[in-house]
Amino acid sequence: MSGTFMGYARPDGSAGIRNHLLVLPSVVCASDTAMRIALQLNGAVCVTHQHGCAQLPSDAAQTKRTLVGFGANPNVAACIVVGLGCETTQAGDVAGEIARMTAKPVVSLVIQEQGGTLDTTARGVRIGREMLAEMSLLRREEQPISKLILGLECGGSDAWSGLSANPAVGNASDRLIRAGGTSILSETQEMIGAEHLLVTRATGPEVAERLFAAVRRAEAGALADGVDIRLANPTPGNRQGGLTTLEEKLLGCISKAGVDAPLLEVLDYAERPTRRGLIFMDTPGHDIESITGMVAGGAQAIFFTTGRGTCTGCPIAPVIKVCSNTPTFEHMRDNMDVDAGPIIAGTKTIEELGGELFDEMLRVCAGKSTKSEDLGYGSFAINRIGPTQ
Amino acid sequence: MTVSKTHDAHSVTAKDDVATLVRDAAEGEAVTVRRGSDSLELTAVTAIPAGHKIALRDFKKGENVIKYGSVIGAASEDIPKGAHVHVHNLEGLRGRGDRR
Numbered sequence: 001m002s003g004t005f006m007g008y009a010r011p012d013g014s015a016g017i018r019n020h021l022l023v024l025p026s027v028v029c030a031s032d033t034a035m036r037i038a039l040q041l042n043g044a045v046c047v048t049h050q051h052g053c054a055q056l057p058s059d060a061a062q063t064k065r066t067l068v069g070f071g072a073n074p075n076v077a078a079c080i081v082v083g084l085g086c087e088t089t090q091a092g093d094v095a096g097e098i099a100r101m102t103a104k105p106v107v108s109l110v111i112q113e114q115g116g117t118l119d120t121t122a123r124g125v126r127i128g129r130e131m132l133a134e135m136s137l138l139r140r141e142e143q144p145i146s147k148l149i150l151g152l153e154c155g156g157s158d159a160w161s162g163l164s165a166n167p168a169v170g171n172a173s174d175r176l177i178r179a180g181g182t183s184i185l186s187e188t189q190e191m192i193g194a195e196h197l198l199v200t201r202a203t204g205p206e207v208a209e210r211l212f213a214a215v216r217r218a219e220a221g222a223l224a225d226g227v228d229i230r231l232a233n234p235t236p237g238n239r240q241g242g243l244t245t246l247e248e249k250l251l252g253c254i255s256k257a258g259v260d261a262p263l264l265e266v267l268d269y270a271e272r273p274t275r276r277g278l279i280f281m282d283t284p285g286h287d288i289e290s291i292t293g294m295v296a297g298g299a300q301a302i303f304f305t306t307g308r309g310t311c312t313g314c315p316i317a318p319v320i321k322v323c324s325n326t327p328t329f330e331h332m333r334d335n336m337d338v339d340a341g342p343i344i345a346g347t348k349t350i351e352e353l354g355g356e357l358f359d360e361m362l363r364v365c366a367g368k369s370t371k372s373e374d375l376g377y378g379s380f381a382i383n384r385i386g387p388t389q
Numbered sequence: 390m391t392v393s394k395t396h397d398a399h400s401v402t403a404k405d406d407v408a409t410l411v412r413d414a415a416e417g418e419a420v421t422v423r424r425g426s427d428s429l430e431l432t433a434v435t436a437i438p439a440g441h442k443i444a445l446r447d448f449k450k451g452e453n454v455i456k457y458g459s460v461i462g463a464a465s466e467d468i469p470k471g472a473h474v475h476v477h478n479l480e481g482l483r484g485r486g487d488r489r
Contacts, residue, residue, distance in 0.1 A: 158440055159409050159440040159441065160440060163399065163401065193459075193460075193461075194459070196459075219483065222485075223485075223486040227486045239476055242440035242441035244442070244474065244475050244476050244481075245462040245480065245481030247462055247481055248456055248457075248461035251457040251461065252457065
């Protein structure tokens, strides 16, 4: 089985489903200037963050990989990286890596070299206007589905999530993979107690060992802190919804990975997949950090299941919210895209809804906006692996 | 697979010994459970909200509880068949830094 989706051709052979100009501060100190540039460019997206300096080397490397990955994502047509000048994560390095990986238009601006906010802003706006004019000529074309990477996320889960929304998304993911595409499963903490199920699908001992190692690291955090992990997970909302233990929550979570796709690769946070099919990325359970990591790894769209309801969007990738139950779907219509409640009511099967989700994903690729896009939502958070220095 | 229009509760696999209620159950109310291809009849011995779990058998304290065909934790007290199974009588076994 093969298929196509509608996307913008990029110079590196990838295909975007959105056509963004990204203004990216390489360091927190450049955030205000980056925002001022983006504000004067109609349609530009700016992501601000707290990082890029005073970090331990492994932590700084993860921050840089995430920033580079965001700029390199196929949904970004062109990128302006803004730095202060004295920071660890240099704007020129970030821009250079994005350009090497993708050959897309990328420019870096350094505030200390330009002579302050006003000159940097003026320069950035002039460059950005030329970029926008070029980008505006691009049109979506039919692309092979092998170029599509979907991120799988859940947040605000309830007892229905594991019975309706997650297995339906899993069915859509299985369809995508059968058609030649890629799905990224994430949130390592939510594998603790379900790793024995996913590992049976690992394609080799190295993949299995990397999965176990990631889960051990996640569990070690709670063990080292001398606490019951339930103080953090399941959350109060999860428990009110009927989820009792972490194991129960994540046995439901794991059904987002479908039923039959082999697990090909285990990635570090914000790493790019090298295989096409089911991939696991080692991310935290924090929804925004997890989505940011998958999008930095190249995911063009996210399926996000929820039972309690959540508003989250991503600045450069559409997030399709799949609600586990009809009452929450009705109650939070502003934020929910698809209702999986008919599975609970018995009026649709998991397979039927999985097929509908796959079709909805193709419509979103072709330009249909999601609820979080309509609202202009775009949360961004980089996972830290070291304390601020 | 659909969860069921005709049953009040659903267990994910035939190995499960808890089921998720599709509606609120009052104390003493009869509850029909779909478990694999079987239907079970039992009585809710406590009030149980929709989305929460009902015990399909008696559990001794310390016994494992199965949902999705896998262990989701252990009974922290004896649990009678038909009781609400939640944080008051079921505890997780993983990530327990408090037990070190």
